[in-house]
Amino acid sequence: MSDPTKPRSDTGPPGIALPGRAGGNPLGRLTEAGHMGLLVAIALLVVVGLVTKPAAFATTSNLVSILSLAATIGVITVGATFVIIGGGIDLSVGAIMALASVWATTVATQEFGPVVMAICAILVGTGTGLVNGLLIAYGRLVPFIATLAMLVAARGLAQRMSDRKTQLIQPENSAIVELSTTRVLGVPLLVYIFALVVALGWVLLNRTTFGRRTYAVGGNPEAARLAGIDVRRHTMLLYALSGLCCGIAAVLIMARTTTGSSTHGDLYELDAIAAVIIGGTLLTGGRGTIIGSILGLLIFTLITNLFILNGLNTSDQLIAKGLIIVVAVLLQRRNLKERAP
Secondary structure: OOOOOOOOOOOOOOOOOOOOOOOOOHHHHHHHHHHHHHHHHHHHHHHHHHHHOHHHHOOHHHHHHHHHHHHHHHHHHHHHHHHHHOOOOOOOHHHHHHHHHHHHOOHHHHOOOHHHHHHHHHHHHHHHHHHHHHHHHOOOOOHHHHHHHHHHHHHHHHHHHHOOOOEEOOHHHHHHHHHHHOEEOOEEHHHHHHHHHHHHHHHHHHOOHHHHHHHHHHHOHHHHHHOOOOHHHHHHHHHHHHHHHHHHHHHHHHHHHOEEOOOOOOOHHHHHHHHHHHOOOOOOOOOOOHHHHHHHHHHHHHHHHHHHHOOOOHHHHHHHHHHHHHHHHHHHHHHHHHHOO
């Protein structure tokens, strides 16, 4: 029997060590090295911007534009990080965000005011994510198939509800729009919401039992089950959390565009997953960080900004992003081989 007077090590359930911890843990050192590499990549992109378009890039308005662009996808990326660390994948995040925005901007919902609109978007996102979780955890569907089906179904439902039309936010609900137009210290409120979601996500992943169980379930589901974790329930909650982030992102996209539309969030799932992968999270689960995912997102956002400022083709931008994803996965595989005994 263990001595209760001795301090417990920073581990998860019995027999399951947590990856990504600093200190004597080699995985923690590897994570720190990965973050440093991402910071170097961001610094290089900043240098490229200062060299190619110094007058346009090095401005306060451009910085605010970068942060505003990153905010919506960034909130989704936080939820995607939890799902992928937990050993899953969610292809439906963009469609869920679109559905939540359409539902929240229907005439019937707007009659109750901006607070109800925001709550509606969050509940729709969380509920749809919960359906994903139930199908995967208790229906035993493969995450790829379940979330692919939800991608199609949610996008179709959004089109049916809106009759394929863009729904405008009514003037009396301008409080939603003010999240984008109101600035504190020169920064829009939606960026502060993004920062708050990142902070809460970091605390949940690194300082709570829920986060420890997420690492455990993603690293070895069977060992987690034997350690007493309800793996199916935890998996369901991970997808509900991803849906919650999609609902919050729907509020932000409504604030930025003043609309709800079935076309919102197109390919957001690819951007979010790519940011998580570039940030060092393993697609097989069990390892990853919120900070790494956000740094990966900033790399993608900076690339988009540089392409726009330099008037480069969107197709070339997609090619560049694809190459970055391939390189990130290859680097992950090399690091895994180096760690292997």
